[in-house]
Amino acid sequence: MRFIVTENYEEMSYIAAQETAKFIRENPKLVLGLSTGGTPLGTYQELIKLHEKEKLDFSQVVTFNLDEYIGLEPNHPQSYTRYTWDNFLSKVNIQKQNVHIPPGIFNDDKQVLKEYDQKMLEAGGIDVQVLGVGGNGHIGFNEPSELLNSHTHIASLTDKTIKDNARFFSNIEEVPRKAIAMGVGSILKAKHIIFIANGSEKADAVKKTFNGRITTDCPSSLLQLHANLTVILDKKAAKLLN
Ligand code: PGA
Numbered sequence: 001m002r003f004i005v006t007e008n009y010e011e012m013s014y015i016a017a018q019e020t021a022k023f024i025r026e027n028p029k030l031v032l033g034l035s036t037g038g039t040p041l042g043t044y045q046e047l048i049k050l051h052e053k054e055k056l057d058f059s060q061v062v063t064f065n066l067d068e069y070i071g072l073e074p075n076h077p078q079s080y081t082r083y084t085w086d087n088f089l090s091k092v093n094i095q096k097q098n099v100h101i102p103p104g105i106f107n108d109d110k111q112v113l114k115e116y117d118q119k120m121l122e123a124g125g126i127d128v129q130v131l132g133v134g135g136n137g138h139i140g141f142n143e144p145s146e147l148l149n150s151h152t153h154i155a156s157l158t159d160k161t162i163k164d165n166a167r168f169f170s171n172i173e174e175v176p177r178k179a180i181a182m183g184v185g186s187i188l189k190a191k192h193i194i195f196i197a198n199g200s201e202k203a204d205a206v207k208k209t210f211n212g213r214i215t216t217d218c219p220s221s222l223l224q225l226h227a228n229l230t231v232i233l234d235k236k237a238a239k240l241l242n
Pocket of ligand 1: 040131139
C-alpha cells in the first residue's frame with residue numbers, strides 16, 4: 001500500500017491522472033475501472049489534458065464503470081453514462097465499443113447482471129480501478145451492510161448516500177433509490193487500485209478504511225486486503241490517519 005498526501009484537490013487529481021497514464025503507457029490495452037461522483041472529476045480533466053498535450057492514447061483502452069442508477073435513461077443529466085461521456089470519454093480517443101457502463105433501464109435484471117460480469121471476465125478483469133469512497137465507507141454502491149455482494153448486483157442506496165448525492169439533483173426525491181453496482185469481489189480483483197479522496201467530509205471514512213478493523217460495515221476497509229493499492233488523499237481527507 002502506497003500513501004500519497006497532497007496539499008489540495010488539484011494536486012490529488014494531477015497525481016491520480018499521472019499514475020493512471022503510467023499504466024496506460026505501459027499497457028495500451030489497459031482495462032480501466034471508472035468511478036463517478038465529485039472526486040474523480042479533476043482526475044478525468046487531467047487525463048483529458050494528457051490526451052490533448054501528450055497524445056495519451058485511449059484507442060485500445062477498455063473501460064468498465066462501477067455503477068449506474070436504475071431508472072435513469074442514458075442521456076439523463078445525472079446518469080453515470082452521461083457523466084462519464086460528458087466529463088471524460090467524449091474528450092479522448094476511446095472507441096465506443098470498448099466502453100462498458102451498466103444500463104439504468106432494462107427488462108431482464110438477471111440477464112443484465114450476468115452479462116456485465118461476463119464482459120468483465122472476457123476482458124480479463126479490471127487492470128486498474130480508479131476508486132473514490134462514500135462518506136459512509138461505500139465503494140461503488142456497495143453500501144455498509146452485514147452482507148456484501150461479490151458480483152454485479154442490484155444495490156439499494158442508504159439514506160446517507162441518497163442525502164449526499166441529492167446535491168447533483170434538483171431535489172432529494174429525484175435521487176434514484178437503486179443502482180446496478182459492480183460487486184466488491186470484482187473491485188478487489190482489480191490488479192491495481194488507485195484510491196482517491198479529498199475534503200474533511202471524507203476524513204472519518206478514510207480513517208475507518210485504513211486505520212480501522214476490516215468490516216462490512218465499512219466496505220472500503222476491505223481494501224486493506226489489497227496488495228496493489230495506491231492511496232492519494234488531500235491533506236484534509238488524510239487528517240485523521242495515524
Ligand atoms: P463523491 O462520491 O466523489 O461524489 O464524494 C464518492 C463515492 O461515493 O464514491
